[in-house]
Amino acid sequence: MKHQFGDRRRLLQLSIAAIGFASASLALFIFMVTGTALIVVWVGVPVVVETVVKVRWLAELHRRRVGELLGEPIESPYLRRTEGNLLDQVRGLLRDPATWRDTVWLIANGTLGLALACVAVCEAVLDLLFWWLPPGLAMRAYARLSRALLAPSEKSRLALRVEQLTESRAETVDTQAAELRRIERDLHDGAQARLVALGMNLALAEDELARNPGAAKALLSEAREASSNALAELRDLVRGIHPPVLADRGLVGAVQALSLVGPVPVEVHSDLIGRLPAPVESAAYFAVAEGLANAIKHSGAHHMSITLSLENDLLSMVVRDDGTGGADPSRGTGLRGIARRLSAFDGALEVSSPPGGPTELAMVLPCASSLPKTLPSYGTA
Amino acid sequence: MRVVLAEDLALLRDGLIRLLEANDCEVVEAVDNGPSLLRALTTHRPDIAVVDVRLPPTFTDEGLRAAIEARAQVKGLPVLVLSQYVEQLYARELLADRSGGVGYLLKDRVFNVAQFIDAVRQVAAGGTAMDPEVVAQLLTRRSGDKPLASLTPREREVLEAMAEGRSNAAIATRMFVTEKAVSKHTNSIFSKLDLPPSEDDNRRVLAVLAYLNG
Structure with a gap:
């Protein structure tokens, strides 16, 4: 009973606040109209920009409140704001479909919303007096109206998605370019240089052979060593590009192979059957490898575990360690790298690492049917 | 010593044949893919098989699989596996039947002919020859x-x-x-x-x- 009374008192507070919101909307709408009219004499431009910013702030606040009232959050629809001079900013704001919907909401909230909010206040007072009747009909109607106008439209959703994809693609392209540069440099300074040295040694040995067999022999054994070193460098390089065991055995085998060579015991659990699409395998392998390396380097763990599972075309990978915890994805480049790798495939990383441990990296990666077949299967390669 | 050799790259195959025959080995058959390797091993029953891990048709671990399969059919058939890289996982799989006669070496170990031939003899005699790199991985x-x-x-x-x-x-x-x-x-x-x-x-x-x- 008391609880119900509390609920109803809260409803009254919300209704009164709604009147405030609605009035603020009306005021902002008036600013907006004035600003737009003043654009011809230039002063209007900063007024409009400032007003839109305030509108967004108000709308966000409103989204949160209405979301709480209706029991499900309302997503924010805004694209990232354009930087630059005032004119660029205005152009950016006008291009965002959410700006237009916000304006519609301003009008609706300032008129119909205001009326509903007034009714809601009266109703809330009556609700308090007649507690046995169902409360808050007008407030609920007000909340529904707000949600209809404030939730992102299909157009906003698409625009947001395009923005995300553009960002992750740019990151992928950058990472790939950097990766190629690294490979080029490694080959140039490593294996290639050693092969040049090898060729020179062989040529010298050829010259010395008749005159000084002893010197020729020394040169030949130097040449042999150079070729061994070149091979070792190429091996390391290949492992970094696409580990052969991943090609041979797929994700589970490669992760098992990984778990065997670390300095810390690692348990591997998996319910994967068969092979995943090659790009997914590769992204997943490097994400797990990075997670493992990160834990070994920073956590001081004595025991680790890796769990791989596949459900509804969603690959989930969990790397746990019993180390000291306190891993922060916003600081560590390792964790950021994992998140970047996964985001290229619409995957995500979640880190749980309280100080004192344990640390858990939960990674998900959509796979199979959602990806176009980009590579031939290994069977025919 | 009678040897069956499996290596798909002609250049390396010829080199290995030359190297083995210069050291008192007779290469009874040299094959270039997994299925022929299994057939050659079960028909010739050589003193040792020298096998490249990666072979056609799949170009994955075809050679390793064929070698393990052949050892399941001919118990204790000595196998020396050569590869561009070594994995502990594969070393364990090769040794899993506990009957010995197993070698697993990086291809570059061939450069040191004396040591390579020594390894071939060890494996043919039922011993083991693991690459120093496998051993080094264990030390970590x-x-x-x-x-x-x-x-x-x-x-x-x-x-x-x-x-x-x-x-x-x-x-x-x-x-x-x-x-x-x-x-x-x-x-x-x-x-x-x-x-x-x-x-x-x-x-x-x-x-x-x-x-x-x-």
Whole structure:
């Protein structure tokens, strides 16, 4: 009973606040109209920009409140704001479909919303007096109206998605370019240089052979060593590009192979059957490898575990360690790298690492049917 | 010694044939893919198979699979696997049947002809020859409370050399001690790892296996 009374008192507070919101909307709408009219004499431009910013702030606040009232959050629809001079900013704001919907909401909230909010206040007072009747009909109607106008439209959703994809693609392209540069440099300074040295040694040995067999022999054994070193460098390089065991055995085998060579015991659990699409395998392998390396380097763990599972075309990978915890994805480049790798495939990383441990990296990666077949299967390669 | 060779790159195949035949080996058949390898091994039953891990048709671990399959059919068939890279996972799989006669080496080990031929002989005689890189990977691991932890540093060194396929005589030369001292170490290793007295070769294999699984 008391609880119900509390609920109803809260409803009254919300209704009164709604009147405030609605009035603020009306005021902002008036600013907006004035600003737009003043654009011809230039002063209007900063007024409009400032007003839109305030509108967004108000709308966000409103989204949160209405979301709480209706029991499900309302997503924010805004694209990232354009930087630059005032004119660029205005152009950016006008291009965002959410700006237009916000304006519609301003009008609706300032008129119909205001009326509903007034009714809601009266109703809330009556609700308090007649507690046995169902409360808050007008407030609920007000909340529904707000949600209809404030939730992102299909157009906003698409625009947001395009923005995300553009960002992750740019990151992928950058990472790939950097990766190629690294490979080029490694080959140039490593294996290639050693092969040049090898060729020179062989040529010298050829010259010395008749005159000084002893010197020729020394040169030949130097040449042999150079070729061994070149091979070792190429091996390391290949492992970094696409580990052969991943090609041979797929994700589970490669992760098992990984778990065997670390300095810390690692348990591997998996319910994967068969092979995943090659790009997914590769992204997943490097994400797990990075997670493992990160834990070994920073956590001081004595025991680790890796769990791989596949459900509804969603690959989930969990790397746990019993180390000291306190891993922060916003600081560590390792964790950021994992998140970047996964985001290229619409995957995500979640880190749980309280100080004192344990640390858990939960990674998900959509796979199979959602990806176009980009590579031939290994069977025919 | 009769050898079956599996290597898909003609350049390397010819080189290996030349190298083996220059060292008293007769290459009875040289194949370039997995299925032919399995057939050749089961029909010729050679003294040793020298096999490249990656072979057609899949270009993955076809050679390794064929070798393991052949050993399932012809028990204890000696196999020396060559590869551009080594994985502990594969070393364990090769040794899993505990019957010895297994080698797993990087292809570059061929450069040192004497050591390579030594490894071929070891494996053909039922011993093991693991690449130093497999052994080195193991050194990075912490050995917990396993029986391996009770080995003295000297004994570990001997066990590593055994894993690489060195004979007692070779180990003695490498460690600058007498062969008798080495055999004292090996006996101590066998008893610490709880390996009952049996044919020495077999115990060596089991000791190496314990080492790889540690």
